[in-house]
Amino acid sequence: MDRFKNKVALITGSSQGIGAACALRLAREGADIILNGHKFDDRGEKLIAEIEEMGRKAKFITADVSDVKAVIRLVKEAVTAFGGLDILVNNAGLEIKSDFLEVKEKDYDTVMDTNLKGIFFGIQEFSKYCKKEKRAGVVVNMSSVHEEIVFPHFAAYCVSKGGLKMLTRNLATELAPLGIRVNNVAPGAISTPINQELLSDKKQLQKVIKNIPIGRMGKVEDVAGVVAFLASDDAAYVTGSTYFVDGGLTYHYEEQ
Numbered sequence: 001m002d003r004f005k006n007k008v009a010l011i012t013g014s015s016q017g018i019g020a021a022c023a024l025r026l027a028r029e030g031a032d033i034i035l036n037g038h039k040f041d042d043r044g045e046k047l048i049a050e051i052e053e054m055g056r057k058a059k060f061i062t063a064d065v066s067d068v069k070a071v072i073r074l075v076k077e078a079v080t081a082f083g084g085l086d087i088l089v090n091n092a093g094l095e096i097k098s099d100f101l102e103v104k105e106k107d108y109d110t111v112m113d114t115n116l117k118g119i120f121f122g123i124q125e126f127s128k129y130c131k132k133e134k135r136a137g138v139v140v141n142m143s144s145v146h147e148e149i150v151f152p153h154f155a156a157y158c159v160s161k162g163g164l165k166m167l168t169r170n171l172a173t174e175l176a177p178l179g180i181r182v183n184n185v186a187p188g189a190i191s192t193p194i195n196q197e198l199l200s201d202k203k204q205l206q207k208v209i210k211n212i213p214i215g216r217m218g219k220v221e222d223v224a225g226v227v228a229f230l231a232s233d234d235a236a237y238v239t240g241s242t243y244f245v246d247g248g249l250t251y252h253y254e255e256q
C-alpha cells in the first residue's frame, strides 16, 4: 500500500513509543517523515536510518512542543524541509502522577502546555500554512481513553486530554472549509516507556489487563495502524471523531 506517496508527515515526540511506531508506519506507506523530540540522539539516528532504508526521506527537528514559539518554529521548519507538509500527528505528551491535593502549579502547567497548549498553537500554525498555500491538511491528535474516562491521581492529564477532545470537535467544524480534517486517537493501556512503572509491577499489570476485554496490553503498532487510517484518504469523510484503540477498556462492564 502506498497511501502516503508524495506526502510529508510531522510526528511530534517520535523518538520512542507510539510516535516512533507512527513514523515507521507512515514511512512504510510512502510518506517522508519529520521526526521531533526534545533532543536528537541515537534513537532518532536509528529511526532516520530505518526510514531511509525504506526509500523515504527523514529529518529530525528538535523542539520542546510545550513552548509555543518552539512549536511554531517546528511547523515552519517542517514545511520547508521537504517542500511541504500534509500530515500533522500531535503525539508528544506526558503524565505526572500526583494526588489532587498535592498537585503543584508547575506540574499542572507542564502537563497542560505539552498535551494541549502546544498542540493548539501547532495546529493553528499548520492551518495558516494550509490556508495560505491552498492545500488540504490532516491532523491526528494523540489523545487517550482519559479524554472520556477518569484516571485518579492524574487529574491534570485528564483535563488536558478532555480539552483535546473538545479542541478536535471544534476545529473539525472550523477547519473543514479549508480542507483540513482533525481527529483524535484514544489509546488505552499501551506498552511504552510512559507505562514503565505499571509494566514492572506484575500484580498491578494483571489488574489492568482484567479490565481489558481483549486481554492484553496494546502494542504501539495497534495505535499506529489507526493513525495511518485517519491520516489517509480512506478516512476522507472522517473529521471531529475520536477512535478508541483500547482493547475494549473504555466501555468494558462485567457483573462480578
Ligand code: NAI
Pocket: 012, 013, 014, 015, 016, 017, 018, 019, 036, 037, 038, 063, 064, 065, 066, 067, 091, 092, 093, 094, 095, 114, 142, 143, 144, 145, 186, 187, 188, 189, 190, 191, 192, 193, 194, 195
Ligand atoms: P512515551 O513517553 O514513550 O513517548 C512520548 C514522547 O514524547 C517521548 O519521546 C517524549 O520525550 C516526547 N515528549 C514529551 N514532551 C515533549 C515535549 N515537550 N516536546 C517534545 N517531545 C516531547 O509515551 P507514549 O506512550 O509513546 O505516548 C505518546 C502519546 O500517547 C502521549 O500523548 C500519551 O499521552 C498518549 N497515550 C499513551 C498511552 C499509553 O498507554 N502508552 C495511552 C493513551 C495515550
Ligand code: BGC
Pocket: 095, 143, 144, 145, 146, 151, 187, 188, 189, 190, 194, 195, 198
Ligand atoms: C496513560 C497510561 C495508561 C492508559 C490507560 C494512558 O493515557 O498514559 O499511563 O495506562 O492511559 O489507563
